[in-house]
Amino acid sequence: MTVLIDPPNVPWRGRMWSHLASDTSYDELHAFARALGVPERGFDRDHYDVPAEHYDDAVAAGAVPVRSREIATRLRAAGLRRPKASADRD
Secondary structure, eight states, rough: OEEEEESSSEEETTTTEEEEEEEEEEEHHHHHHHHHHGGGGGGGTTEEEEEEEGHHHHHHTEEEOOHHHHHHHHHHHHTTTOOOOOOOOO
């Protein structure tokens, strides 16, 4: 089980946000997020957006702190990365 979290470095709606992801499975990620009380609406393609004030709780529950770039790298390696659709793709 590897749930990853990056530092809260994304500003949005007056708060800072982290990304919570699993490099094992979406089932693992959803179960971890539910246990933390993260609402389902926080799921965005392949990760959850988690407000900064919940970062320490996620780490205490077992999420591994990593850099943002490492989340994307590990999701790609696991075949779990779901990038945003681009308007200029065919």
